[in-house]
Amino acid sequence: MYHRIKGTRDILPDEIYQWHYVEDKIRNYLERCNYQEIRTPLFEVTELFARGIGTDTDVVSKEMYTFQDKGHTSLTLRPELTAPVLRAYLQNNLNQLSPITKLYYLGPLFRQERPQKGRLRQFNQFGFEIIGSEHPEADAEVIQAVFAIYQELGINDLKVRINSIGSRDSRRYYLDLLHKTLAPHAGEFCATCQQRLERNILRLFDCKLESCQALLDQYAPLILDHLSNADILHFEEVQALLTAAFVPFEIDQKLVRGLDYYTRTTFEITSSLLGSQDAICGGGRYDHLAEDLDGPPTPAVGVASGMERLLMILNEIQAIPQPTVDLIYIAILGDNARQAAFQLVSRLRAQGYAVEMDFMRRSLKAQMREAGKKGADWVIIIGEDEIQKDQLIVKNMTSGEQKNLQLSRATEQLETILR
RNA sequence: GUGGGUGUAGCUCAGAUGGUAGAGCAACAGGUUGUGGCCCUGUCGGUCGCGGGUUCAAGUCCCGUCACUCACCCCA
Numbered sequence: 001m002y003h004r005i006k007g008t009r010d011i012l013p014d015e016i017y018q019w020h021y022v023e024d025k026i027r028n029y030l031e032r033c034n035y036q037e038i039r040t041p042l043f044e045v046t047e048l049f050a051r052g053i054g055t056d057t058d059v060v061s062k063e064m065y066t067f068q069d070k071g072h073t074s075l076t077l078r079p080e081l082t083a084p085v086l087r088a089y090l091q092n093n094l095n096q097l098s099p100i101t102k103l104y105y106l107g108p109l110f111r112q113e114r115p116q117k118g119r120l121r122q123f124n125q126f127g128f129e130i131i132g133s134e135h136p137e138a139d140a141e142v143i144q145a146v147f148a149i150y151q152e153l154g155i156n157d158l159k160v161r162i163n164s165i166g167s168r169d170s171r172r173y174y175l176d177l178l179h180k181t182l183a184p185h186a187g188e189f190c191a192t193c194q195q196r197l198e199r200n201i202l203r204l205f206d207c208k209l210e211s212c213q214a215l216l217d218q219y220a221p222l223i224l225d226h227l228s229n230a231d232i233l234h235f236e237e238v239q240a241l242l243t244a245a246f247v248p249f250e251i252d253q254k255l256v257r258g259l260d261y262y263t264r265t266t267f268e269i270t271s272s273l274l275g276s277q278d279a280i281c282g283g284g285r286y287d288h289l290a291e292d293l294d295g296p297p298t299p300a301v302g303v304a305s306g307m308e309r310l311l312m313i314l315n316e317i318q319a320i321p322q323p324t325v326d327l328i329y330i331a332i333l334g335d336n337a338r339q340a341a342f343q344l345v346s347r348l349r350a351q352g353y354a355v356e357m358d359f360m361r362r363s364l365k366a367q368m369r370e371a372g373k374k375g376a377d378w379v380i381i382i383g384e385d386e387i388q389k390d391q392l393i394v395k396n397m398t399s400g401e402q403k404n405l406q407l408s409r410a411t412e413q414l415e416t417i418l419r
Numbered sequence: 420g421u422g423g424g425u426g427u428a429g430c431u432c433a434g435a436u437g438g439u440a441g442a443g444c445a446a447c448a449g450g451u452u453g454u455g456g457c458c459c460u461g462u463c464g465g466u467c468g469c470g471g472g473u474u475c476a477a478g479u480c481c482c483g484u485c486a487c488u489c490a491c492c493c494c495a
Binding site for chain 1: 420421447448449453454455456486487488489490491492493494495
């Protein structure tokens with residue numbers, strides 16, 4: 001017997017309605033914001049991710065599913081969607097159609113990590129991007145919109161954290177400063193932090209060790225104290241806009257995101273209902289990604305939200321309504337009734353009804369049980385007797401009432417009963 | 420990659436000190452002749468993850484291995 005590979009999931013029929021429900025809600029809200037859907041390939045040339053996300057990031061350095069195709073091109077199953085979306089935006093010259101483009105997506109991503117709660121190797125995200133605007137209202141809309149989607153789905157206890165890591169220039173200045181300040185104390189940090197100090201200094205803030213955090217509190221300059229005036233202004237306006245839109249948030253100067261392309265605004269929304277991986281979405285501004293991908297300078301901001309994590313929360317708070325079934329079941333008795341029944345099935349379906357008939361040739365009792373189990377509202381019984389008398393029986397499964405109708409005029413007569 | 424937990428019927432789980440397995444639910448069939456949901460009865464269903472070892476005897480002890488899971492790193 002074959003098994004699913006590690007970190008993947010089968011979404012079975014009794015769960016799929018949840019996905020449909022959530023996807024509908026997401027699409028509905030995003031289309032109210034006038035985002036348009038985009039679908040890009042599941043794999044891309046490896047270099048797109050290496051250049052877009054950054055070779056030093058964990059995602060690129062150790063989590064990608066990379067392989068060679070027969071033309072010896074290195075391909076990678078997409079580990080995130082911002083870079084592919086921007087690639088598509090540039091390649092198809094969407095910037096020629098309008099200076100501003102709002103895109104959303106929904107689909108699977110792949111990262112070869114050790115699976116755990118809320119973390120899979122193939123997982124789904126929805127996300128959206130505003131490409132073309134450098135202004136804080138774009139940042140604010142992205143945060144406001146994801147937050148609103150969660151609210152419409154019935155989730156309330158969420159924590160929105162925002163930060164600004166500055167434009168590239170002021171960030172470079174800050175990183176230098178940070179390094180200069182901390183280097184003399186390097187020996188006091190834990191082993192991994194010592195590596196972070198040299199490789200990816202912002203990650204120091206992620207360390208869970210109290211000793212390291214204490215050192216940071218003592219020595220590290222705070223990023224917000226070292227941004228340019230323009231950065232500060234931008235960040236303040238984002239905050240003002242969020243406040244105006246009633247989005248609660250807190251500033252977290254230690255919020256650092258793991259992808260290199262971010263500039264200025266970064267944010268994350270977390271839920272206490274998830275496990276240790278508590279972020280339901282994350283995003284930010286990436287004003288230089290277009291250039292990094294050899295396009296013209298194009299400011300942009302976006303967010304990516306985990307579908308599985310979203311569903312975990314919704315199940316936890318039981319916020320997904322049961323699906324409604326709307327089914328007519330046709331019970332058949334005897335070989336002579338089968339053709340008439342099958343004909344009725346096809347007629348009723350053509351009229352728009354959901355209809356299913358018995359395929360097991362079992363007793364009427366068993367067929368009724370089956371109909372009940374499937375949640376059928378009506379059962380139509382066609383047996384040998386009925387064929388003889390040009391009749392059929394319609395039974396209402398809720399009230400238990402049943403009526404005889406004329407088989408040859410079944411479709412018209414049913415119309416009035418089934419409504 | 421590192422550490423912890425778990426692995427017994429389709430599902431959820433019980434199986435003290437070792438003596439070759441059970442329950443509930445589900446499935447299926449009956450409870451009079453062609454009618455569901457409740458109730459009752461019965462039936463089906465397991466090489467106890469896999470491989471070694473100890474023992475007269477192992478689901479139960481030991482070793483190994485695989486899988487799942489949670490956590491670290493990082494992220495959705």
